Amino acid sequence: MTVIRFNDALRQAAHALQGLNLPEQPKPRLLRDVYGRLRYALDCAAADYPADALAAMQAAQSTLGAYATSGEVLTRDSFSFPDRVFSDPDWHLTRIDLGADEDGVHRGEALLQVLDRQVTGQDWLRPVQSAAEQHRAHRIVFFGLKGGVGRSTALCMTAWGLARKGKRVLLIDLDLESPGLSALILPRDRLAEFGVVDWLVEDGVGQGDSVLPRMVAASPLGESTVNAIRVASATGQGDSAYLAKLARAYADVPSEHGPQRLGQRLQRLVQSLEAQEQPDVVLIDSRAGLHDLAAVAITSLADTALLFATDGAQSWDGYRQLFSHWQQRPEIARRVRERLNIVRALAPKSNREAGVQRFQQRAYELFSETLYDEVPAGIEPLHDDSADAIFHPADTDDAAPHFPILIDWDERFQEFDPKLRPEDGGASPAQIEAAFGALLKFTEARVEEGVA
Amino acid sequence: MSNDSVRIRSAIVEAAHSLDQAQAIGTQSPGFTYVPPTHARALDFEVTLVEGMRGAGKSFWWSRLASAEHRSFIHDGFPEAKLPEKLEIRQGFGTGASTAQYPDAEQLIDLVDEFRPRSIWRAVIANHAGFPGPVSKLSTWKQRVQWVQSNAEEYALELAAADARLEKSQSKLLVLFDALDRLADDWQHIRPLAKGLLQVALDMRSTRNIRCKVYVRPDMLEDEEIVSFPDFVKLNAAKASLRWQRADLYALLYQCLGNASKGAEEFKKLARDYVGNKTARSASSYWVLPTALRVDEELQERLFERVAGKAMGSSTKRGKPYTWLVNHLQDGREQVSPRSFFAALNTAANSASSDDELPITYRGIQRGVQDASTIRVDEIKEDYPWVTTLMSPLRGNLTVPCDFGDLASIWKREGTLLQLETSIRRQGSAAKLPPQHLEQGPSGVVIDLESLGMLNRLDGKRIQMPDVYRVAFGLGRRGGVKPLK
DSSP states (O other), X not given: OOOOOHHHHHHHHHHHHHTSOOOSSSOOEEEEOTTSOEEEEOSSOGGGSOHHHHHHHHHHHTTSGGGOOSSOXXXXXXXXXXXXXXXXXXXXXEEEEOOBOTTOOBOOEEEEEEEEOOSSOGGGGOOOOGXXXXXXXXXXXXXXXXXXXXXXXXXXXXXXXXXXXXXXXXXXXXXXXXXXXXHHHSOGGGOOSOOHHHXXXXXXXXXXXXXXXXXXXXXXXXXXXXXXXXXXXXXXXXXXXXXXXXHHHTOOBOOTTSOBOHHXXXXXXXXXXXXXXXXXXXXXXXXSSSOHHHHIIIIIIOSEEEEEEOSSHHHHHHHHHHHHHHHTSHHHHHHHGGGXXXXXXXXXXXXXXXXXXXXXXXXXXXXXXXXXXXXXXXXXXXXXXXXXXXXXXXXXXXXXXXXXXXXXXXXXXXXXOTTSOGXXXXXXXXXXXXXXXXXXXXXXXXHHHOOO | OOHHHHHHHHHHHHHHHHHHOSXXXXXXXXXXXXXXXXXHHHHOTTOOEEEOOTTSSHHHHHHHHTOHHHHHHHHHHOGGGOOOSSEEEEEEEOSSSOTTTSOOHHHHHHHHHHSOHHHHHHHHHHHHHTOOSGGGGOOSHHHHHHHHHHOHHHHHHHHHHHHHHHHHTTOEEEEEEOOGGGSSSSHHHHHHHHHHHHHHHHHGGGSSSEEEEEEEOGGGGGOHHHHOSTTHHHHHHTOEEOOOOHHHXXXXXXXXXXXXXXXXXXXXXXXXXXXXXXXXXXXXXSOOOOTHHHHOHXXXXXXXXXXXXXXXSSSGGGOXXXXXXXXXXXXXXXXXXXXXXXXXXHHHHHTOOTTOSSSSXXXXXXXXXXXXXXXXXXXXXXXXXXXXXXXXXXXXXXXXSBOHHHHHHHHHHHTHHHHHHHHHHHHGGGSOOOOTTGGGTHHHHHHHHHHTTSOEEETTTEEEOOHHHHTTTTOEEOOSBOOOO
């Protein structure tokens, strides 16, 4: 018998259900534990479910090799607080590709409620109910799969550009594991007393509020602009215990409504900072890569998430992994996709037009194959702006998430010190405009619009 | 609803109607004329071939150039077009003028049975150049063509004399030809007439002061039976194209709105917020669009926001009217004709309701784009009947982007190409422009569809169809998120 691997297990568990004679309701669900082991779950008492159907599910469950457990099919009887389990917000209606049969004929797919108990990564699937939220500033998250794509420089330029236009800018560094933004935009001696990491630790013991007023500093970058640029950096002044704090920063924190996860805590931090600083726009430097901090930033904090990419397999493959993760949960995909915007970083100037077009078309294919809606052939899609309207912008639609915002490669900005005046080797406003003009225009429009 | 909005709305409708009747010169205000910077070459006396897709403005220029009033406005408002001052312009063929100027399609069909096509067009030139000799006494086209065909030497002498007279008076003669697909009812007659015309147009370049200007669709210039004559290459290499950039379309719109009989003042009041009181210097009684609003897309967009709002919905995440409108009308070659552009705006203006604050709304634009798309598809079906044969088996059966194989297998299953070949063979030489690469099979007709702008390739590989055609032809869009059942 072939060894069942991680991917096969979910497929097989879903496929096995198809052959069984089960009652219409309740629909079987799947719970996947932190090891990837699968159990069926039924939102009813065991006694209310036909015994033969239960036995059949039990038998199917045991065929999953290393991904089976010795446990029985889960029912409400299996838990002391069944409501808490069955109404967990992490249940997601999930598409499972059933693969092909022995003759190579595709079996189609199944749609099941799945609860994924993961060690990390849950935050990629926890978009915030934005309606319930009361923040006024537009939040823009800067994300890259890898470092070194000019993300931090772009963030500085955006801050500078928006402040020049009279916007109050708040910059928050959530790149806790490589705290570097602050050095670029704030000299070490001007760092605030505390950093984001301090708030996370102090919040853990219930005194986060006390560090809030002492964790924001003014950037000298904002001295020549209409409005100030305020910065909440990852680390505070002269911190010698950063790693010890970081090691504790991500913990869930108890609260009266049960443990608060990292996502909820960061949400609270950003709201508190917004209340204190009253910014027009919040720029968030996200940690690079598929890390939980980035997940929180993109799925629960961002109004706009700028995804930095270069035209290489690494960018495309990485984003495809992330988008596919959302794609398998269509409800999540629908909520997240419109806030995304791809940024073509370090666009080479040689052969520019062909390069830009190729990038745009690749980005379109990536988005359309993972996050855009399928538009069935022969059905005239009515243009409609309601939330459940078909969302599939044309490949040439320049307002679409896949349509790249271009940042030209300019060596001037590779080792760029934004504090430097042009006469000392810094960049002039015209040079900044040339390289970052598209990004500035885009962000400015988003900020003008506020929060939808 | 503001009164200003209603008046600007009616100005949009007026402009759309005026431009829709390209040939009917009598009633059209010269103020509705705009010369995009890149079109100046198409007005150049020395440029003989001007190509443009359907709705790009071929007939527009054919009729406007022939009007002294319009020419004077172009001189005045668009000096960079360098239209020669002393220029006699005549119409050599088109739709809408009288048979005093040229033989119409009915007469042509008789003439082409009896005479060489070149003789017909030479007679037209002789008529416009005012040959004084015996030919001037003749009263019918048949007699004139007869004379030209049997008096080749006299014709050459008279032409040289006419050239000399023009030289002496420091004047020039330009004869305009348009609507070549209306030369006859069927292609078997159109082709020789068109070919003869291009040859005569080429011949005229040996004179100093007489030129032809032929407005033609690009596909005609790919028809071997029309262009296979010596030196066509020379003619073709020097041709001008009526291509419209996004800024040109909006500039045309603004130029028209500023001269509308109703709403012009209200529109100019808006425009002043962006360009101040300065307008381009103009001696004519018509308003001339300030240069900044001709080329500065950011300024154009801000002004358009006052007409149509900032977003295609509750947020710009669904697009911005200025770019959305043009984006959704673009074909696979990124071309939009002014006709499509104004058709969409016309619907948008007409569908506005009394509750709407602005002259047009994003919903109106969406509806307008659908209407414009229908018109565009009807035009393409009319011009290229084979497109219908190729497209109908795909309806409801294909989603794009797709691989070439997906497309080819449907055609194979349905026997589409065979059907097309049979029907073209049956019609013989009367068949309207068949796909040029049909003999290469499915990959050949895909090339033809690409050159019509109906298909394009993503990243050089997968096949995509722009929305302006996709929706009307019933193709779906491949997407990662399947509709929930």
